[in-house]
Amino acid sequence: MSQFVMVQDFVDQLRKTRTLPDLSNLLESVTSELGYDFFALVQHVDVRKSDNRESVWIGNYPMAWIEVFEERGLYATDPIHVASQRTNRGFAWSELGEFIRLNAHHKRVLDAASREGIGDGFTVPAHLPGDSNGTCSFAMKVGRTIPHESFMAAQLVGMYAMECGRQIVRRKQQEESDTPRLTQRQLDCLVHVSHGKSDWEIAQILGIKESTVRDYIEDACARYDVHRRVQLVVRALHDGHLTLRDAIG
């Protein structure tokens, strides 16, 4: 199969890809078809736009490497990450010196990766100014030669995969913001409602006034725009505020 046909198939399948695990499986397949051993898709959302820094990470690097990377906080000195900020073009890791001055810290990260079995690699920056920085990397097991002839195809794969990942994350955030939020106290009451307790009983259990219990439950109903407690419990179960375990006990 020609490389372009592989890319076309990949892009076609991306249309139907709605979850990060599905995206990961798809990337794993095309990575292997293009001749690479590992892939990693990383996206960091602009901190200024959101309160918490969200990152999306999918890939198949050896678990041992991921653990080392996280435990030692290597992200900050990862030369791949640093170099990816300096360019919009795909680059081979062997070219790192052209983008950054490789210091001892950088070399330590590369050595650590090598010890865990990751050899030569290629990274596709996939930044969106004002929105998020991202990279898609393809790497080889130590000792295996990287297929230079797949670089162009890999760049397309990386860019389209990044856009798909962004859309998945965005859709999830949209769904989460559409879901009504419940306060802890409302949830506490709701658990007991799902056990069939009356307002008086709930008030005894929680040590608050019966009228307060009624207020909490009415507020929760208002957030969901429903009038009956049964509807509230069902919706809260659906949205994951309550688990079946909470409700059934």
Next chain:
Amino acid sequence: MVNAPKEGEKAMLNIFRLNDKMDGDAIWRGMFRDRKRVFVDILKWNVPVIGDYEIDHFDNEDAEYIIISDPETGAHWGSMRMLRTDRPHILDSLFPMLCEGEVPCGPDIRELTRLCLSPDLRARDRRKVRNRLFTSAVEYALMTGITNFTGVASLEWHQQLLALGWRAWPLGLPQIVDGDQLAAAMCEIDGETINLFRQAGTYDSGDLIHADTLLRAA
């Protein structure tokens, strides 16, 4: 410095054919002048220049333009050129090697070229003008029955083009041309596209005034 349109404020958005009021029209000259500033002075493209203007042989009576200009001064903020693909255009004439198969062409397919944002725009206004341009292109396509856009762009631009939200796909593997990595892509315009732009946060609609209407109003 120019100010980009504020929320709700209308920028002048025009779709022109080249044979309408070319000479002496500040909007036209602004576009061709900014095209030279961007593509020749800044990006160092090897394209023909006539005085202060960047004009090539594809700027003919078949070309259509989307131009966004300052409603008060007529200053050029951004523009894009649409070429018919059933006539010679950029992809088939200059970069056919960027297409793996046949170069897509037909009466309902246009090529988007010369996306030009005024160098005078502030960074945050660039994105807004760019979104306006592409939204207008989509709306114009929906109004006139255009089903697809094709285009050639430097690989560095592709992520932003994909992030507009429309359904797009590559036409071939990227290639190095004159030291730049270029790739050709195609996108589809249909009933879903405006929603896709909305979801991507890139939908920005403004007045679409066809040149004929302007001439009659003048």
